[in-house]
Amino acid sequence: MSDDVPLDEQARRLTHAWRRWWWLWDLYFAIGFVAVTLTLLGEDDTSTLDHTVAIGATVAMAVLYITFGRPAIAQHDGDPPPWKGRTFMVGMVALLLTGVLFQQAMSFALFAVCPLAFMSLDLKEAILVVIPANMVPVLAAYAEDGMRAMVMQFFPGTLFTITFAVLLGAWITRVVAQSQERAVLIKELEESREEVSRLSREAGVATERARLAAEIHDTLAQGFTSLVTLVQAAESELDHDHAKVRKHLELAARTARENLTEARALVAGLTPAALGTGSLDTAVRRQLSQFAEETGMNVVYDADGDSSTLPTALEVVLLRMVQESLTNARKHSRATEVTVTLRVDENHAALQVRDNGVGFHPELPVDGFGLRGMRNRVAQVGGKLTVHSGDSGTTVELEVPR
Known part of the structure; x- marks a missing residue:
């Protein structure tokens, strides 16, 4: 991500990454829904009841996804509350099982169910759902055509599907987790940056106060000390030696002018007046x-x-x-x-x-x-x-x- 993007903006983008790319997921599910429906309608060796139940299960899965699953996942950026994710997946697997029992072609819906499992549940729960879900077509083949059909269904197709789904799901889950961790780290870094900025400002203020204190002590305070000394000396000679009084007052006036020059230089942040000439x-x-x-x-x-x-x-x-x-x-x-x-x-x-x-x-x-x-x-x-x-x-x- 570009370094010139503010950290809080980067965190916001990462946090809402799910929402930004939801149109791709929606497109994927829409294509899957249409493909499964056309596949079910294309089978001629099934009864009207089988067609009706299987297509009904497919439509119900789409409705469940749109009305319950998608809002739960999108609202919580791919990490919905456990009860919502589990409820959603129980409904999806139940509808899948129902459709496969009446029409085996319904098993193609697994291409939508498996990603949803990893989006709705944590990794372990998703794996526990994906493996049995992929076994549904195998059990359906066994119920309809016996052991040989079940073995042919499982090897190599179902085995490959299970392996691919688990590995892909684990990888996607890890990518999402890393993105979320990065968003948290960016947020913490932004907070740390603000804290550093605050401490830097306080340190700058303290340094400036120390500088001003030193400058005031070394210029104005010392000048005032000289003024007090000269005035006291003039006062002690007031009734005895007017020449000395005049000399002390002249020195006091000169010291006062130099002190005024130092004060102006101090306010302007310049070098000491004595070094200016x-x-x-x-x-x-x-x-x-x-x-x-x-x-x-x-x-x-x-x-x-x-x-x-x-x-x-x-x-x-x-x-x-x-x-x-x-x-x-x-x-x-x-x-x-x-x-x-x-x-x-x-x-x-x-x-x-x-x-x-x-x-x-x-x-x-x-x-x-x-x-x-x-x-x-x-x-x-x-x-x-x-x-x-x-x-x-x-x-x-x-x-x-x-």
Whole structure:
């Protein structure tokens, strides 16, 4: 079946295959009914009573099929309720037996009865019906002409008919069962596809939430922290040094503008604003210069290699690591000096941020998002993040493959 057909449509087609091909079965039974009737009428050596009973049995079989058997089989896609299938076949075999007793040519109706048995019953029950039904003409020959006639009737004709009917019926039953199993599997696959789609949507939402959380933490939250620090510094100098107050307010205004730019970039799903106007090296230098102005710390930067050839995804991770490390140094370390080292070669990019603050225990659980967010970012690009911290300060090292 074509791959471009939806699974639910494929299942519907398989489920209703019986109904689509019923016109072939109807044609087959119609041809069989006409053929048997003409055969019965063509025999001249039988009495009017025999003709009447045999043809009556044939007509009754046709009526039983049209009014009871066909609706039961078609309505349940070839698998009618057991009581309906058994009732139908009991009636068909009884009419066949009646017709054969009065006119042996009625045995040709077996070509219609045998397929109906496999369509109405399960395989074992159908075989138990087909074999005795095919023996009816043999018994009729024995009753009329004796043992020799019975043996001639059974070998090879009836034996071949029984074997062919059983094998063909078993094959058809298996084909139908496989089609029904395939329809069930397609339905289950469709349900699984819907479940996978739902889980994918939820995973996408969760990933996007995590990305937004990391971006907000690394940009807006850090910017607001800088604003608070600068405003507090300006407030402390308000009555003493107006020049310092003005400087702090200018830095606060610049930080606010940069934060606004970052917010717009975040909403638009763009790269960090700091990378939008230059290379990673330029962005890091700008961050360090602003950090030194705001905190008064001594900042040392050492770069080696061409960082302009790095993919944007790696530039973002490296820049965010610098920002997060500087924020931690500002908020927690009470450091007086920060050293940033960037190394870029053909295969890797390595970044180290070291301060001389009080340090912390990197394995202890923390309430903040920073270190956890950094680890998540690094994992997304297949990098390695190492944090060393103690009384002499904190060193954060990152290595990412290009």
